[in-house]
Amino acid sequence: MLLLYNLGLRVYYALIRFFSLFNKKAALWINGRRDVKYTPFNQCIWFHFASLGEFEQGRPVLEQIKSDHPQSKIVITFFSPSGFEIRKNTPLADVVFYLPLDTAKNAAEFIAAINPTVAIFTKYEYWYHYFNELHTRGIPLYVISGIFRPGQVFFKWYGSLHRRMLSFVSHFFVQDEQSKQLLQSINITNVTISGDTRFDRVWANAQNPKPLPEIVEFINNQKTFIAGSTWPADEELIAALVNQYPDCKFIIAPHEISEEKINKLITLLPENAATRFSQISNLTSQILIIDNIGMLSSLYQYGDIAFIGGGFGAGIHNTLEAAAFGLPVIFGPNYDRFKEAKDLIAIGAGFSISDEASLKKVVGDLVNNVIIYDSASKKAHGYVADNIGATQTIMNYIKG
DSSP states (O other): OHHHHHHHHHHHHHHHHHHTTTOHHHHHHHHTTSSOOOOOOSSEEEEEESSHHHHHHHHHHHHHHHHHOTTSOEEEEESSHHHHHHHTTOTTOSEEEEOOOOOHHHHHHHHHHHOEEEEEEESOOOOHHHHHHHHHTTOOEEEEEEOOOTTSGGGSTTOHHHHHHHHTOSEEEESSHHHHHHHHHTTOOOEEEOOOHHHHHHHHHHHSOOOOHHHHHHHTTOOEEEEEEEOHHHHHHHHHHHTTOTTSEEEEEESOOOHHHHHHHHHHSOTTOEEEGGGOOOTTOSEEEOOSSSOHHHHGGGOSEEEESOTTTTOOOOSHHHHTTTOOEEEOSOOTTOHHHHHHHHHTSEEEOOSHHHHHHHHHHHHHOHHHHHHHHHHHHHHHHHTOOHHHHHHHHHHO
16 A cells, blocks of 8 residues: 555655646746755654645644644645745744655655744544654654544555554644544544634634734725635636625635636626725725735624535635625535535534526525524624634644
């Protein structure tokens, strides 16, 4: 099985190299790992994140450790360019790297160079050689905000190698009871149900959001619909709402903000109805397109209803950022892998839609029925408030 794993990684690397010839993201993935000189440390604390979402998820623990141990060196690695390129200069780390490809040689050399006293991985990404090297060196490895599902390879008859990876983890901090039971079913008992550290992150953000005076001026006390991390399939549906609610403001923050993507979005919208944030001059426009990265988590403080993108593709983006501000959240049908989306639906604070008609129905209910709206808003806010505390549970264990 290890032979197949190693072969699969090399095939993956070859495919990324091929795609890097014409794909910008793949090129960043390759070039970011080329000829890197790893900073040697006497000791450090190593955090690994798959991408930007996992960074934000694990950030409360990172910030707490940085606060408790200000003299300790922090090394952060990312697998994806979407995490590295945005957070490569974060003040929370002494150095940020792309994680080298998971080979035995790379793992041994990288870990020898940074010399971690502890490694913390967020949610997922299980790399055999890195985990094995940490285990061999006796370095504690923690997985935080972990979540497991029955369909994952760990729980299949052919998943022996992946189960071995799990055996290298010192302790799992998982989001729910099902994850704990699944791990126990394969004799992994070093598990604590801590909850999800994202709740701590979004709650802290909602208590002290960054003020955006341009947004206040643009909204001008009108009811506001915020669409976050949208993809083209989401944007086509949102465009259908604009004419139906002429007295509402719409703020759209696309997941991809290239000129090509922004221009294509503008063509979907009514003529002359939209303005871009970087060119915000016409404050009477009905639609504002956010053409930068980093504003979305603060934008939600000014909204009334949120649409979260990704639900017509691989899966929805972060619903909790909006819910923390008490916004009812709407999203597409692909949410099965997201516990918080299921929870929000169950309590009446989240709404899954499948087409234009269902979107208009949900928005109509929220806009026209104060009782439905107020209930959804209070339940969204309460759901986040009731689930904070994962960071403290994790820190108590690590300190102990």
